[in-house]
Amino acid sequence: MFDRSLPTFDTSDAPEEPVALCLDWLRHAIGADVPEPHAVTLSTVDAHGAPDARVLILKDVDVTGWYFASSADSAKGVQLAQQPKAALSSYWPLLGRQIRVRGVVSDAGSEAAGADFLARSLDARAEALLGRQSQVRPDGEDAAAQLAAARRRLEAAPDSVASSWRLYVLQPREVEFWQAAVTRRHTRLRYRSEGGAWVRQELWA
Secondary structure, three states, X not given: OOOOOOOOOOHHHOOOOHHHHHHHHHHHHHHOOOOOOOEEEEXXXXXXXXXXXXXEEOOEEOOOOEEEEEEOOOHHXXXXXXXXXXXXXXXXXXXXXXXXXXXXXXXXXXXXXXXXXXXXXXXXXXXXXXXXXXXXXXXXXXHHHHHHHHHHHHHHOOOOOXXXXXXXXXXXXXXXXXXXXXXXXXXXXXXXXXXXXXXXXXXXX
8 A cells, every 4th residue: 555655753753732743744745745735524423423524625723723614504514513523634645644633613703704705716705605505406507697696796895705604613632643654554643632731642553
């Protein structure tokens, strides 16, 4: 599976908390020209406890958590409103690295959501303004015409923000870093939040 040179991971040099290590690995991925380094898989559960997953873009990482954006009316938005817990995973095959994050999700607030929305492209904002994400599109519905109308609304009022737009933050309870090795003696380091502090634990591969 891994027949190429891979980075090493000395867990003894790992920082005391996971955010610094995540940012270091992300910068490494960007510097190595990994395709779509900010793409992550978000996993949620629906009202019946059935798992759901999709790939989206990680917007930011800081001491509060891992940030991603979506419409509150989307499938993931509805699921998070019902069960505000989720997992995020990053995987960079070129480096043989992955990061897994589990925790509680909250709304970062209207100001942060508005800033994120306005930073998006016109077409992306038009899609969000329609508020149709994940809904069934009836046969014969003119999607192009509706999007064109939404673009005209935004061009007339460029500071408009879709009322359903949210910037979410996943506050981690557990973060795992996984480094593959050609020998298959992979390295796994888990951070667990306990009593307001991070506990580091190496895991069997």
